[in-house]
Structures are given as C-alpha cells and as structure tokens.
Amino acid sequence: MTIVAMWCRHEGDNVIGMGGSIPWSVASDAKHFLDVVAGQTVVCGRKTYESFKDRTLPGCEIFVLTRDEGYAVSDAACHYAVTGLKEISDVVEEKDIYIAGGAVIYDLFMMGKEKLKPQVVVDCVYDGEMESLAEEVAEISVSVKALEKNYRRISPFYCQDGVKSAIYLKKGEFVEQKVLKRIVEILEQNAFLA
Numbered sequence: 001m002t003i004v005a006m007w008c009r010h011e012g013d014n015v016i017g018m019g020g021s022i023p024w025s026v027a028s029d030a031k032h033f034l035d036v037v038a039g040q041t042v043v044c045g046r047k048t049y050e051s052f053k054d055r056t057l058p059g060c061e062i063f064v065l066t067r068d069e070g071y072a073v074s075d076a077a078c079h080y081a082v083t084g085l086k087e088i089s090d091v092v093e094e095k096d097i098y099i100a101g102g103a104v105i106y107d108l109f110m111m112g113k114e115k116l117k118p119q120v121v122v123d124c125v126y127d128g129e130m131e132s133l134a135e136e137v138a139e140i141s142v143s144v145k146a147l148e149k150n151y152r153r154i155s156p157f158y159c160q161d162g163v164k165s166a167i168y169l170k171k172g173e174f175v176e177q178k179v180l181k182r183i184v185e186i187l188e189q190n191a192f193l194a
Contacts, residue, residue: 001092002179003116005099006036007106007140008124008163014144017102019135020047024126028161028190035186036122037098043088043109044100046071055079061095063088065105085116092116096179103138110143119175121147121168122183128162155184158191165191 008029009016015023039059046066049055055074056062062079064071065088073079082088085108091097092115099109099118109116123144151168158165165187169175 001094002096002120002175003092003099003109003118004036004096004120004122004179004183005106005109005118005143006033006122006124007101007143008033008126009140009144010130011125011127014139014141015130015137016106016140017047017138018131021051023131023137024128026126026128026161026163029124029126029163032124032165032186032189033100035189036183037100040098041091041095042098042100043105045102045105048101048105049073049079063091065108085112089113089116096176103140103143106140106143110146117150117170119170119173120179120183121151121170122165122187123147123168124163124165126163154180155187157194158187159194160191164194 007016037057037060041061042057043063043065046064049062049064064073064079064081066081067083069083071081073081099105109118147168151170153166154169155167167180167183
C-alpha cells in the first residue's frame with residue numbers, strides 16, 4: 001500500500017509549528033490537508049493529534065504515536081494510541097497511510113526503515129508572515145533534506161494564498177495512480193500553476 005506524508009512548512013526555515021500550533025493561518029491550506037486525509041488512515045504524534053478540532057479528523061482512522069502507554073484517545077473505536085512502529089508496520093500491509101506530523105514523526109518516517117518511508121510527499125511551502133517565534137518551534141529540516149535527496153517532483157507547483165504545493169515521488173518507486181490522482185485533484189482546486 002502507499003504511504004503519503006503531507007506537511008506545510010515555512011519557506012527558508014522549515015518551521016511547521018510553534019507551541020503546539022501552526023504559526024500562520026491559511027484557510028485554503030487547512031482545507032487541502034483535511035481533504036487529502038479525509039476518510040484515510042492517519043498517523044500522527046500526540047501534539048498533532050491534540051491540535052485537531054475535538055481531537056479527531058472526521059471519517060479517519062487515526063494512529064497516535066506516543067511514549068505514553070496509557071494515553072487516552074478521544075474515540076477508542078477508530079483512534080489508537082501506539083508506542084512503536086511495529087503496529088504501524090502491520091497496518092501498512094493493508095491500507096494507505098497518511099503521515100500528518102509533527103516534526104518528530106515526519107523525521108521518524110523520512111529517515112527510518114525503508115518499508116515505512118513515504119512513497120509520496122506533498123510538500124506545501126508557505127512564504128508569508130509567521131507569528132512571533134516566542135515559543136518552542138518545530139521544524140523539519142532533516143525531512144526536507146531527505147526529500148531533496150531521495151525524491152523527485154512529479155507535479156507542477158500549485159499556488160494559492162501564499163502556499164506553493166508540489167507532489168514528490170520517492171526515486172525508484174511506483175504508486176497506485178488513484179492515490180496520486182486524488183491528491184492532484186485536491187491541490188488543483190482554486191490554485192494556479194507555477
């Protein structure tokens with residue numbers, strides 16, 4: 001099955017978060033994320049999970065990677081707290097997986113075992129203003145370096161509201177076209193190509 005990582009990072013410094021939230025607000029970017037992961041199996045860290053409205057993504061099965069063995073998820077019927085990649089590795093055999101952050105989780109998958117490296121990365125880059133960096137920032141420079149080294153861009157740049165998005169495919173990989181087609185259709189909505 002296909003593993004997709006999707007992130008939005010700030011241009012120049014690769015910041016994706018600050019103090020548990022995103023330090024900018026772009027409605028179209030948030031909509032793209034929600035549309036891409038809609039109805040999918042999502043993997044994220046605890047802080048990212050807790051940043052979701054009502055700690056959920058409607059229609060999604062969510063695996064929360066956490067060190068806390070007793071971590072309580074908001075919906076035990078379709079959300080699961082897991083402490084290691086073994087549980088995720090088993091799921092990959094059956095389903096497409098969407099990696100939704102945060103920084104530690106992106107780095108874990110981008111730099112980890114070959115079997116769990118994303119075949120597809122949706123790289124969204126925001127070039128606007130950020131809130132003051134007064135709190136601890138989360139950045140993904142390690143993941144971006146892996147992207148630049150091991151992936152090739154297979155799409156034009158989709159630009160909307162200060163966010164430039166592109167789809168990257170892991171070199172030497174082939175993925176189901178329906179996965180790529182679905183992502184392209186979402187990114188094309190109201191975007192101009194660059």
